Amino acid sequence: MLKVEKYFEAIGFAGDDLQKILNAFKLEKFKKNDFVVEEGKTSRYMGFVETGMFQYYVIQDGEERTYYVSIENTFFASVLSFISETPSLENVKALVDGSISMISKTNLKMLLNEIPAFKDFYISLLEVTLCGIDASRYDLIVLTAEQRYEKMLKNEPHLLQQIPLQHLASMLAVTPRHLSRIRSKIR
Amino acid sequence: MLKVEKYFEAIGFAGDDLQKILNAFKLEKFKKNDFVVEEGKTSRYMGFVETGMFQYYVIQDGEERTYYVSIENTFFASVLSFISETPSLENVKALVDGSISMISKTNLKMLLNEIPAFKDFYISLLEVTLCGIDASRYDLIVLTAEQRYEKMLKNEPHLLQQIPLQHLASMLAVTPRHLSRIRSKIR
DNA sequence: TTCATTTTTAGACATTTGTCTAGTAGATTG
DNA sequence: CAATCTACTAGACAAATGTCTAAAAATGAA
Numbered sequence: 001m002l003k004v005e006k007y008f009e010a011i012g013f014a015g016d017d018l019q020k021i022l023n024a025f026k027l028e029k030f031k032k033n034d035f036v037v038e039e040g041k042t043s044r045y046m047g048f049v050e051t052g053m054f055q056y057y058v059i060q061d062g063e064e065r066t067y068y069v070s071i072e073n074t075f076f077a078s079v080l081s082f083i084s085e086t087p088s089l090e091n092v093k094a095l096v097d098g099s100i101s102m103i104s105k106t107n108l109k110m111l112l113n114e115i116p117a118f119k120d121f122y123i124s125l126l127e128v129t130l131c132g133i134d135a136s137r138y139d140l141i142v143l144t145a146e147q148r149y150e151k152m153l154k155n156e157p158h159l160l161q162q163i164p165l166q167h168l169a170s171m172l173a174v175t176p177r178h179l180s181r182i183r184s185k186i187r
Numbered sequence: 188m189l190k191v192e193k194y195f196e197a198i199g200f201a202g203d204d205l206q207k208i209l210n211a212f213k214l215e216k217f218k219k220n221d222f223v224v225e226e227g228k229t230s231r232y233m234g235f236v237e238t239g240m241f242q243y244y245v246i247q248d249g250e251e252r253t254y255y256v257s258i259e260n261t262f263f264a265s266v267l268s269f270i271s272e273t274p275s276l277e278n279v280k281a282l283v284d285g286s287i288s289m290i291s292k293t294n295l296k297m298l299l300n301e302i303p304a305f306k307d308f309y310i311s312l313l314e315v316t317l318c319g320i321d322a323s324r325y326d327l328i329v330l331t332a333e334q335r336y337e338k339m340l341k342n343e344p345h346l347l348q349q350i351p352l353q354h355l356a357s358m359l360a361v362t363p364r365h366l367s368r369i370r371s372k373i374r
Numbered sequence: 375t376t377c378a379t380t381t382t383t384a385g386a387c388a389t390t391t392g393t394c395t396a397g398t399a400g401a402t403t404g
Numbered sequence: 405c406a407a408t409c410t411a412c413t414a415g416a417c418a419a420a421t422g423t424c425t426a427a428a429a430a431t432g433a434a
Contacts, residue, residue, distance in 0.1 A: 058329055067328040079321045083314045089325065112310075119306055123299075126313035127270045133317065134266045137324040138276065141254040141360045142245055145391085164411065173328045178391055180413055332421085351381065365421055367383050 002027065003073055004048040004101040008121075017115050024107035030054075030094035037078045037092040042085055045102045046077035052098015055167055056090050066167040069095070069159065075125060076100055079133075095163065145174045146182050189214065190260055191235040191288040195308075204302050211294035217241075217281040224265045224279040229272055232289045233264035239285015242354060243277050253354040256282070256346065262312060263287055266320075282350065332361045333369050 008021055027050065030036060036054055037043045049070050056068040056078070067090075070076040081088035082105065103111075111118045139148055149172055152159060159168060169179040195208055214237065217223060223241055224230045236257050243255040243265070254277075257263040268275035269292065290298075298305045326335055336359055339346060346355060356366040 060329060065329050067325060080318050080325075083318055119310070123306070123310060123313065126310065126317060130313060130317050130320065131267050131270055133320050133324055137320055137327065138254060138267075140324065140327045141357065142247060142252050166411075170328065175392055176412080177393075177414080181391085184413075353381075362422055363382080364384080364423075368421085371383075 002101055003050050007048065007073070011121060013117070013121075017117065020115065021111060021118065024111055025101040025103045027099055028102050029099045030097065032094055032096050034094045035091060036076070036094065036100065037081070037088050037090065039089065039091050040087050043078040043081040043088050043092075044085075044105050046075065046082050046105075046108065047100040047102040049074055049076050050099040050101055052100075053095040053162060054092050054098065054100070055095050055163075056092050057167075057170070058090050064167070064170070066170040068171065069163055069167065071158065071162075075129070079129070095167075140173060145172055145178065146185070148172045149179065149182050150186070189288055190237050194235065194260070198308060200304070200308075204304065207302065208298060208305065211298055212288040212290045214286055215289050216286045217284065219281055219283050221281045222278060223263070223281065223287065224268070224275050224277065226276065226278050227274050230265040230268040230275050230279075231272075231292050233262065233269050233292075233295065234287040234289040236261055236263050237286040237288055239287075240282040240349060241279050241285065241287070242282050242350075243279050244354075244357070245277050251354070251357070253357040255358065256350055256354065258345065258349075262316070266316070282354075327360060332359055332365065333372070335359045336366065336369050337373070 002022075002025075004025055005018075005022055008018055013021060025048070028047075030052065039058065049072050051072060053072075054070045054076060055064075055066055056070070057064045057066040059065075070092075076092070077083075078088045078090060078092055080086065081090075085105070108122075112122060139151065143151065152168070152172070165179055165183075166176045169176045172179065174182070189209075189212075191212055192205075192209055195205055200208060212235070215234075217239065223234075226245065236259050238259060240259075241257045241263060242251075242253055243257070244251045244253040246252075257279075263279070264270075265275045265277060265279055267273065268277075272292070295309075299309060326338065330338065339355070339359070352366055352370075353363045356363045359366060361369070
């Protein structure tokens, strides 16, 4: 059973509505380093991560600058591109083998029109996402790199176990060299 | 005529619906330095800025760290507090005399339930806000302070004319001292 | 206008963070 | 197993940014 199904069941969808929702999603598999979204191309899908981890990044001066990682049981989207239907500024690729239940913008709109409760779900998804990004932006302005690292250590320990430190470093807006310093200081 | 009325007219509301929407808002006036939201108190209102500018900030080590400024003709909200109904982490205060058309969360819910098109408006407000915050977060991670300043110079010149540099500095996540350096370098 | 207050700039120095480089340890592959 | 690759750490130095302070410039009030 797909995780996306469990998710929609858990928030109260059932019967025909649930079936219609699940039909709108299509499972897609990715090998490590496969691209989900490529810079410059408009991303017409969002999705629900079934397995694996997906790294959002841009290439700058030849280096990857990661600024987000999607993990299992969360929604995935290249927000700006998907919502505003403009070419993506970022790449998204699989950090390990994984799979995403993908839904096209067309299907999303269809569900929004046909299932009233789906609109409420979408509103709350947007609200939760908004809070998350807002909090993260707040941290970037208000906290030091060391405080951000400690917060990640406390709130998202799974990231530290699974994601290469070099990627976490750019999520914290520091270099790998500096993250190493922060870690040795805390130890 | 209030700007909030023009706004809702412009996006296609009219007649009874428009009237119901406008009745849900209540104009509130603020003197310079008045608080709209206080840290620690749950913010149960969002609003539409009619006049003035409103600064979002936290106090840290005795200093104000600004991370956003709302201006005329845009929506205002202490996002996290309003959406999740938790005590606000931030203060919002009037930078100059101004006014906001305020709507309570209760009234917002009422409009969402009673006017189908209002739900679509709210979805698109959330989407636009999400894109804005996402882009801003992207900039904080990917751009240097100097690049962020130049972008502000280009995209939001009104801020530079109206908002004290000390506040812009913290929005750019640098000290006033450093912003001064950036400015003198560009000159 | 004059005085007081706030805002902005900038010098001098300290601290933080980045760059470049190299080395080690662990994983992966043939 | 050896060979290679990748991730992580860290030294040495450079650049960016912060702290503290003072003075000039702009703003507001009497």
